[in-house]
Amino acid sequence: MRPQRLLHEALPRAAAAAGDKPAVIVEGRAYSYAQLLDAATRLGGALQARGVARGDRVAVYMDNTWPCVVSIYAILMAGGAFLVVNPQTKADKLAFILEDSGARILLSDGHLAVEINAALAQLPAPPVLICSGDATALPAALAFDDMLAQAPLQALATPTIPLDLAALIYTSGSTGNPKGVMQTHQSMLFATGSLVDYLRLDPDDRILCALPLAFDYGLYQLLMSVHLGATLVLERSFTYPAQVFARMREFEVTVFPAVPTMFAMLLSFHSREPLLFEHVRRVTNTAAALPDDFGSRLREVFPAALIYRMYGLTECKRVSYLEPELAESRPGSVGKAIPGTELYLLSAQGEPVAPGESGILYVRGPHVMLGYWNRPDLTAHMLKPGKLPGERVLCTQDLFRMDSEGFLYFVGRSDDIIKTRGEKVSPAEVENVLHGIAGVREAAIIGVPDELLGQAIRAYVVLNPGVTLSERQVRAHCSARLENFMVPRDVVFCEDLPKTTTGKVSRKLLAQADTEASPA
Known part of the structure; x- marks a missing residue:
């Protein structure tokens, strides 16, 4: 057997080895490797028929769903490069990402129609829209299910090589606009193999993913699972922990990846109603350091697991x-x-x-x-x-x-970027939203240490004379325009902000003053 060279080549291999094995279990429903290969091949052919060629960017703006998984592999099989956009992303940022990436096609969910319509209206040449679910509010959209049903099942030929682009992963930048990290087939395949190596995973593993596939930590749970021919237990989120725990028991999950906020929710639940997951043998953490007291308490919940700390x-x-x-x-x-x-x-x-x-x-x-x-x-x-x-x-x-x-x-x-809940946040991006509030004269964002989040977002706001705003009003304005993890946890109103000698607001001086003002 020749060595794997392209990221998606793991899928047909897994299907050939065990076609009936569950590749992904989405909210309790199992889809086999044969089904995933069939759906990805058909959609990949449909994408090629609509002009997708080697290196073309295709955006995926979806929740953690079966269509999202199919879309990622279909784009790769068609020769394109995928970019998964967080479904919490608002219209302005979505429009920027679509225009910046030059995405030819946007695959999305019907329930995101409000943001999609607002984003596409900003673009001089909107991408072709393919939509799963109810698309009545998106009259120009092609139906995802119809494309799968109508596309022929045939081998896809592409000239892709390992140095070609496999994905753009957008992350916050210091300028306020997100930037697309270019990863090739070679780089992503190597990373996947290295992760599988040190985590000591095997094809019998059942990997939970309640992290967004738009977050590279979540995305690689899928890539590792298919690389191994293992099974991914995919949940939309960790918003309802009891539901996730029930799935973990039902499908005997063996790998539990999380960030400190998820562990905090788990341990809070455990303190009220003891949890025990004896099948879990790997627990992984990244985004921020686990608090010291979490270790012993997690071992109560996962007695057979090795607990990995990573950066x-x-x-x-x-x-x-x-x-x-x-x-x-x-x-x-x-x-x-x-x-x-x-x-x-x-x-x-x-x-x-x-x-x-x-x-x-x-x-x-x-x-x-x-x-x-x-x-x-x-x-x-x-x-x-x-x-x-x-x-x-x-x-x-x-x-x-x-x-x-x-x-x-x-x-x-050593830079301005705030890392919270495993996500990168540009202070400039949040500040731009704050400056859009009527009556705000100046605003600055800093990250403050938080045991669970890594850093929490704190906003300092200076109002014009005579203006009155509440913390709730500021947060509501931000919530309407930013992803949830970017909304400031704290809003502090002040009379002035520290400046550099050139008159520019200094986040460094503000952070120093904040530290000095905080209780020891």
């Missing part, structure tokens, strides 16, 4: 992991480089730092992004000359310490 960023998927057996002997560490990659620290001047000293973390490996779509300036900020002539490595812009044995310890972020 990563969208630009390379995963950076490091801590072997579960070392959790007690290496408190606070996020471990070492994932298999097949290398990490090192440099000072701001580009010089190596001694063990125990803080430095900027650099990542070297096949999983590093190609760059940011249409943003050579931002690409140059993150990709730097490497150890070999012509090589580029990822400069994370994050500060770490490394001990004499190579274990990493997070120190802090």
Whole structure:
């Protein structure tokens, strides 16, 4: 058998090996590998018939559903590059992403019609719209189910090679507009294999995913599952934990990936009604460090599980992991480089730092992004000359310490981006929304430490004389225009904001003042 070279080649292999095996269980309904291959092949052919060719971008704006899973693999099989957009995304950002990516086609859900219509109205050349579910509010949309039913089942030929684009993963940028991280088939296939390696997964695993597929942590649960020929238990969200827990028991989930906020909800539920998942053998955490007291309590819930602490960023998927057996002997560490990659620290001047000293973390490996779509300036900020002539490595812009044995310890972020709930938030993007509120003179956003979120978003707002606004009104305005994770947790009204010598609002000075004002 020839080696796998393209990301989606795992699907026909899994279908050939065990076609009747459940590939994905969506909200309790099982779909086999044969069904997934059939649906993805048909939709892929329909996409090609509508002009999708190698490298063309196709957007997926859906909840965690069967059509979303089919769409991702269909786009790859057609030779295109997928971009999954969070279904919480509002119209203005959706329009920006569609225009910036040059997406030829948008696959979406009918219940998102309000945002879709508002977004498409902003575009001079809207993409072709394919919609699942009730599309009565989207009269121009093609029906997802009709396309599957009408498309012939035939092998799809594409000239795709491993260096071609597989996905654009949009993440917040310091300018306020999201930026598309370019990942190739080669980089995503390598990352998938490395994750499977260090997590010690196998085809018998049943992996839960209650994380958005638009979030790379959620997306890779799907990619790992198909790569292995395992089963993905897919939920729309973790909003109703009791329902998720019931599915975990019913389908004997073996892998539980989550972020600290989900673990907090789980442990809160556990304190009221004891939970026990004896089938779970892997628990993974990223986005923010788990609070120290979570470890022993999680072992009550998952007595047979290895608990992994990890660190990563969208630009390379995963950076490091801590072997579960070392959790007690290496408190606070996020471990070492994932298999097949290398990490090192440099000072701001580009010089190596001694063990125990803080430095900027650099990542070297096949999983590093190609760059940011249409943003050579931002690409140059993150990709730097490497150890070999012509090589580029990822400069994370994050500060770490490394001990004499190579274990990493997070120190802090060196840029303005706030990382909350595992998502990156641009302060400028939230500030732009705040400045759109009538009566707001100035506004600034900072991230403040939070045990569960990693960072919480705090807004400082200066009002014009005579204007009265409540925290509730500010948050409601933001909720109507931003994804939920971008809405400020705190709104602080003040008379002025600290400025630099050039008169620019200084988030750094604001953060310092905030720290000094906070109780010890």
